[in-house]
Amino acid sequence: MIARLSPKAKTASLASALALAMVGLGFAAVPLYDLFCRVTGFGGTTQRYDPVAAAADPVVLSRTVSVRFDANVSPGLPWKFYPEHPTDTVSIGARDMAIFIAENNSSKPVVGTAGFNVTPTQAGKYFTKIQCFCFTEQRLEPGQQMRMPVLFFVDPKIMDDPDARDIQEITLSYTFHPVDEGKKAS
Known part of the structure; x- marks a missing residue:
């Protein structure tokens, strides 16, 4: 029952x-x-290059786009952080490299991690990072300065997107945040 x-x-x-x-x-x-x-690519989230999934290297187009590099440090992180060159003009589909420089201005070692985004947001799914310091935590000793490369390309598929094909400038923005080493997961 x-x-x-x-x-x-x-x-x-x-x-x-x-x-x-x-x-x-x-x-x-x-x-x-x-x-x-x-x-x-919502919210300017970039793509991460996967050489296994990529059938071939992207075709390089004659069209160029200006890429602006923005660097920020959150409050509480005693670092100076900036791009070596604030802008670059790149051919769509061509691999390019930007260098960012971080310097620890404190008297103790500091670990930071970078968050990033791309604007305009509709360009995010076409902006592909091959290698980036943002994928790992960065430890800087007191007074240490580090050059950090970002290898990237703008996917030629951007030209097939009516909402993105007319973009003339893309901004890649990073913000470094402190990592509390005492609270890191083991």
Whole structure:
């Protein structure tokens, strides 16, 4: 025989199931949002070059685009951080390299990590980074200065996108944040 639940018990069971589902979605939200941004370029999220997935190197076009480099440091990070050259003109599809310079102005070692984005946001899915200091934490000793390269290209598929093909300037922006080494996951 199947026991029937009272209306209060049904409501409580439904509320409990809904609460568990909300907790599950809360834990899944960050990785799902990250995946969404990487696939679509949403919010200026750049693509990361995968040589295994790439059928061939991109075709280099005669069309060029200006790339502006922006460097920022969050409060609490005693670093000076700037691009070696603030702008560069690159051929669409051609690999290029930009150098950023970071200097620790404190009297102790400091670890930082860089967040990044690309504007205009519709260019994000076509701006592909081959190698970037933003993929790893950076440790600078007191007074140490480090040159950090970024290898990138603008995917020729940008020319097929009516919302992006007329873009004349792309800005690659980085912000370094301090990493609390005592709170890092092991």
